[in-house]
Amino acid sequence: MAKIIGLPKLSPTMEEGTLVTWNKKEGDTIDVDDLLAEVETDKATMEFRSFDKGVLLKILVEEGQTLAPDTPVAIMGTPDENIDALMAEVSKTGATAATESAPAEPLPVETTTAEKATPQASSNQTTTAPQNAQNPGKVIASPLVRRMAREQNIDLSNVRGSGDHGRVIKRDLANITPNTSKPNTHHVPLPGIQPMGVGPDQKEPVSQMRKTIARRLTESKRDIPHYYLTVDVDVAPLIRARAEINAELEGQGLKISLNDLLIKACAVSLARQPDVNVSFHGDHIVRHQRVDISVAVAIPDGLITPVVRNANLKGVLQISQEVRELAKRAREKRLKPEEFTDGTFSISNLGMFGIDHFTAVINPPEGAILAVGQVREEPTIQNGELVAGKRMRMTLSCDHRVIDGAAGAQFLAVLRRHLESPTTLLL
Amino acid sequence: MLEEMRLDENIVLMGEEVGYYQGAYKVTQGLLEEFGSDRVVDTPIAEAGFAGIGIGAAMVGLRPIIEFMTWNFSFVAFDQIVQNAAKLYQMSAGQLQVPIVFRGPNGAAKQVSSQHSHAVEAFYTHVPGLWVCAPATPRDAKGLLKAAIRDNNPVIFLEGETLYGIKGEVPEVEEDEIIPIGKAAVAREGTDATIVTWGSPYYTSLAAAERLAGAGIECEIIDMRSLRPLDMETVLQSVRKTNRCVVVHEHWPYAGPGAEIVDGIQRDAMDHLDAPILRVTGQDVPMPYATNLEENVLPTEARVEEAVKQVCYRQ
Numbered sequence: 024m025a026k027i028i029g030l031p032k033l034s035p036t037m038e039e040g041t042l043v044t045w046n047k048k049e050g051d052t053i054d055v056d057d058l059l060a061e062v063e064t065d066k067a068t069m070e071f072r073s074f075d076k077g078v079l080l081k082i083l084v085e086e087g088q089t090l091a092p093d094t095p096v097a098i099m100g101t102p103d104e105n106i107d108a109l110m111a112e113v114s115k116t117g118a119t120a121a122t123e124s125a126p127a128e129p130l131p132v133e134t135t136t137a138e139k140a141t142p143q144a145s146s147n148q149t150t151t152a153p154q155n156a157q158n159p160g161k162v163i164a165s166p167l168v169r170r171m172a173r174e175q176n177i178d179l180s181n182v183r184g185s186g187d188h189g190r191v192i193k194r195d196l197a198n199i200t201p202n203t204s205k206p207n208t209h210h211v212p213l214p215g216i217q218p219m220g221v222g223p224d225q226k227e228p229v230s231q232m233r234k235t236i237a238r239r240l241t242e243s244k245r246d247i248p249h250y251y252l253t254v255d256v257d258v259a260p261l262i263r264a265r266a267e268i269n270a271e272l273e274g275q276g277l278k279i280s281l282n283d284l285l286i287k288a289c290a291v292s293l294a295r296q297p298d299v300n301v302s303f304h305g306d307h308i309v310r311h312q313r314v315d316i317s318v319a320v321a322i323p324d325g326l327i328t329p330v331v332r333n334a335n336l337k338g339v340l341q342i343s344q345e346v347r348e349l350a351k352r353a354r355e356k357r358l359k360p361e362e363f364t365d366g367t368f369s370i371s372n373l374g375m376f377g378i379d380h381f382t383a384v385i386n387p388p389e390g391a392i393l394a395v396g397q398v399r400e401e402p403t404i405q406n407g408e409l410v411a412g413k414r415m416r417m418t419l420s421c422d423h424r425v426i427d428g429a430a431g432a433q434f435l436a437v438l439r440r441h442l443e444s445p446t447t448l449l450l
Numbered sequence: 451m452l453e454e455m456r457l458d459e460n461i462v463l464m465g466e467e468v469g470y471y472q473g474a475y476k477v478t479q480g481l482l483e484e485f486g487s488d489r490v491v492d493t494p495i496a497e498a499g500f501a502g503i504g505i506g507a508a509m510v511g512l513r514p515i516i517e518f519m520t521w522n523f524s525f526v527a528f529d530q531i532v533q534n535a536a537k538l539y540q541m542s543a544g545q546l547q548v549p550i551v552f553r554g555p556n557g558a559a560k561q562v563s564s565q566h567s568h569a570v571e572a573f574y575t576h577v578p579g580l581w582v583c584a585p586a587t588p589r590d591a592k593g594l595l596k597a598a599i600r601d602n603n604p605v606i607f608l609e610g611e612t613l614y615g616i617k618g619e620v621p622e623v624e625e626d627e628i629i630p631i632g633k634a635a636v637a638r639e640g641t642d643a644t645i646v647t648w649g650s651p652y653y654t655s656l657a658a659a660e661r662l663a664g665a666g667i668e669c670e671i672i673d674m675r676s677l678r679p680l681d682m683e684t685v686l687q688s689v690r691k692t693n694r695c696v697v698v699h700e701h702w703p704y705a706g707p708g709a710e711i712v713d714g715i716q717r718d719a720m721d722h723l724d725a726p727i728l729r730v731t732g733q734d735v736p737m738p739y740a741t742n743l744e745e746n747v748l749p750t751e752a753r754v755e756e757a758v759k760q761v762c763y764r765q
Contacts, residue, residue: 078555167693170721186725186763193693193724 025080025100025109029093033062033069034360036239040064041089041231042096051079053099060096065235066327066363067356078102083113086285089231164191171196232325243387247303248423251382254435256442258398259413264445268339281398282318282372283343288441289393290314290334291448293368296434300367302388303425309388317366318346320353326406327353328386330366370395380416390426391434393420415442451478451515453623454599455485461599464491465517465554474519475555475614490679501527501552505534505604508550513599521570521608528573535604536579549602553595555611556584557700558651558748564736567744569649569699572706574606575672575678581631582678582707584608586652588618590675591628601631611651632679636688640668641696641700643758646685648674651698651730651749658754667762677707682714689715693724694761698749703731718738723763730754 027083030040040062053073060071081098084090095113098106162179164172168191177199184191197348227239234428259363261284269278293314302309314335317328329349352358369386374397383394396416403412417438421431441447455461467474469482469492482490493500497518504514518524524531531552538546558567575582582601585591598605621627635650638659647655652673659669670688674681681726689695695715699708711729733747759765 165723165724166720167722192763 024079025098025104025106026075027095027109028059028073028075028097028099030062030090030096031071032092033071034064034066035364036066036235036360037064037092039089039091039231040069043068044085044086045082047079049079049082053077053079063231064360065231066360067358069360073099075099079105080104080106081110102125162191163188164428165193167193168196182281230324232327236325239387240384242387247385247387249382249385249420250423250428250431251418251420252431253380253416253418253429254439255416257412258442259417260335261442261445262398262413272340277340277343279339279343279344281374282370282395283339283346284445285372285395285442286316286318286331286334286342286346286370287337287339287449288438288445289368289370290331290337292434292438292441294335295437296430298430299421299426299434301389301425302367303390303422304388308425311367313367315362315366315368317363317369317371318349318351319371319383319386319388321415322354322356327363328366328369329353329358329363336424369393370433372399373416374398380418382418385420385422390421390422391431394420395437451595451599452481452484454596455481458599459489460511460513461515462489462512463515463517464493464504466493466495466519468492468517469615472605473517475611477609477614478517482663484594490502496734498524498530501676502528502534504550505530505538505548508535508548508604509538509546513549515551515553515599518552518714520611521554521556522566522568522646524552524554525568531574531580531604531606532577536577540579543597546700547602548604551595551605551607553598553609554716555609556608557611558737559578559611560745561739561741562745563739567737569732571608571649571677571699572701574704574717575707575710579604580678581676582606582608583631583676584610585629585651585675586610586613586647586649586673588616589620589627590629590635590673592620593627594631594675596626597628597631600628605631608649611733612650613653614718616653629651629675632670632676632681634675634681634684635673636670636684637673638669640670640692640701641726642667642692643761644670644672644685644688644692644698645698645754645758646672646674647698648677649700651700651754654751655698655748655754658751658758661755665764666760667758667764669758674707674711680707680710680714682711682718685711686719689719690722693722694728694758694759696703696730696754696761697727698730698757700749701732703729725763728757728761732758 030042033040042060043063044061045059046059046061047053053059053076055073055076057073058070059073062071077099078101079097080100083098084094084096092097098109135340163184164179165186168179171177177196179191182191182195182199185195186192251275258281261281265279265281265284297310298398300311300314302311313333316331316334318331319326319328331337331345334342349358349362366386366390369389369392371383371392372395373381374395377397377400379396381394381396383392385392394417399414401414402409403411403414405412419431419435451463463478463481468478469487469490472479478490501516504516507514521579535550536541538548556571557569571582572585574580581598581601585594595607596599598607638656640659645655645659655671659671659718662669670692672685672688694760697708697711701708708729709730712729715727729751730749732749735747735748738744
């Protein structure tokens with residue numbers, strides 16, 4: 024008995040999806056759980072697997088079409104089955120799908136300038152050591168090594184080459200760790216200059232992710248009465264704690280970051296100040312009995328917030344490993360929907376870009392988000408003495424409908440205490 | 451040839467000694483007996499003449515196979531092949547097709563000296579309008595020859611003179627296996643260096659790869675099988691994996707398909723190269739007669755081994 028297969032809702036927030044690739048063609052025999060197609064939803068490219076068994080009799084939509092959930096995309100049944108009746112049904116209901124599919128045709132994009140710009144941009148980044156700027160002898164490295172150096176931010180001037188004429192070759196990089204000595208924010212490498220004034224402005228289609236970001240953040244800023252609380256924290260103790268932990272982990276090739284400690288501290292603070300661990304839903308308020316921290320991760324063409332579940336109950340090392348794994352898969356667009364939804368509190372950290380202070384937009388339905396700046400080396404007064412201090416500014420954005428100023432402020436006070444005295448996290 | 455001639459009566463065979471003598475290398479054994487002297491034609495020693503007759507016959511509907519007793523003798527027919535076979539389709543704006551196969555043994559045999567030891571692929575791959583095949587294994591020779599006979603373009607089919615004695619499984623007639631022209635094969639998988647080769651140096655490369663495996667270097671061997679069109683995609687895929695490449699061929703080093711392959715790699719896999727691409731070629735001299743000298747002019751296992759070690763920086 025032939026039936027119409029509709030586009031499933033592949034993520035909880037999916038309002039439309041783009042059918043990127045058909046993995047089966049008409050006439051193919053399909054088993055339960057066979058991969059039918061790949062669908063780009065608002066946050067990720069998802070696998071669309073078959074719930075049914077049979078033969079794929081008809082494909083109704085072309086690759087590249089953007090569709091609402093339940094739009095008929097295919098007809099399955101037994102071989103050579105008559106599907107005229109179903110086709111008639113589809114053409115009746117198909118009208119809605121057709122209007123949805125308007126963006127399928129890519130907008131004409133003027134690509135010539137962009138394409139030309141890319142090689143220039145990358146050649147500007149070719150690694151040449153500063154000392155060689157005055158030195159006519161330049162680093163000799165194989166093209167492969169140069170590419171690896173570009174990608175992993177390795178400074179080749181310090182690598183001894185074992186190839187002919189001292190050429191740096193692949194095996195010479197085996198023992199080099201990428202230069203993670205965080206680019207001092209005052210020395211951010213300048214990106215190459217794109218040629219400007221040489222062509223018309225470019226239009227590009229809005230991706231599913233961009234649409235979701237636009238819709239959700241507009242809703243948030245429009246509907247949620249944000250207010251902001253800022254503290255400036257002494258993070259010297261936290262940095263010492265990180266150094267101690269990392270010294271302990273060194274033998275295992277592991278490392279934690281300040282952000283990992285921050286996630287832990289926020290989670291513990293939320294458990295101590297649950298008034299901030301809440302969501303406003305119009306006619307009711309949800310007081311979460313779990314602490315799930317959403318961590319904003321920048322990815323090509325957007326951002327996503329993978330969630331570290333029950334972060335208050337996890338060790339910092341475990342948090343660190345989870346975040347690393349989630350961020351990696353986020354950049355590959357391979358997160359499952361349940362991995363980036365349903366957090367209870369968000370952290371957004373722009374410190375690595377040298378930002379001192381910013382305010383973040385709440386990630387609904389969460390009640391608050393913490394915006395974290397960079398560590399600043401600054402003169403600080405300690406016990407009446409002027410000392411070289413390390414400071415970090417953080418701003419909490421709260422939903423005033425559900426978190427009042429005093430609750431938000433108390434939470435920040437608790438968080439500050441944990442950060443300035445990390446041993447209290449053991450309590 | 452036998453299988454194809456049974457399928458299509460337009461296929462005719464011409465060449466020196468292909469009939470009564472059944473081929474200088476016995477490649478055409480039994481064909482005269484089965485197909486008669488209308489379809490298996492013994493020619494005088496006149497390559498320019500019978501190559502030209504074949505091209506003319508192809509223009510008007512036959513599908514000739516022209517055998518050169520060796521490719522060294524094709525030079526007197528060079529004019530016919532380059533000026534007519536390769537160009538008539540273009541010059542007639544597609545009105546004339548030349549579905550012809552020129553085939554015969556290629557490369558050095560043993561002690562046949564400078565005039566009879568040419569690996570001619572560099573001459574013929576240079577010409578747009580010709581396909582060039584150079585199989586190494588019996589199976590590829592069969593499948594590619596079938597593809598060449600069925601192709602509507604002139605095909606230069608280079609059989610390794612020293613490879614006629616190689617034994618190997620070939621598919622049965624019912625299988626009708628066609629090896630497409632322009633598709634290389636990964637003959638051996640490896641991770642450390644890619645060896646690109648074809649024809650008889652394929653066997654030199656295989657032997658060198660086995661010895662290198664003993665030294666902990668795993669070579670991937672790409673057997674090009676066809677030299678025009680060139681299957682660069684298979685080569686590039688391998689080089690992107692191994693980051694190193696050695697091209698091994700019998701023809702002289704100056705220009706030719708070996709250089710062409712190197713050019714393609716540097717252009718499309720530049721950022722994957724960890725070492726300059728090396729070539730192991732026939733030496734840049736006319737072939738000497740003396741055995742000990744001849745051995746050193748041809749690509750040897752030792753030279754392949756040395757080149758692979760060099761690209762792996764293992765010396």
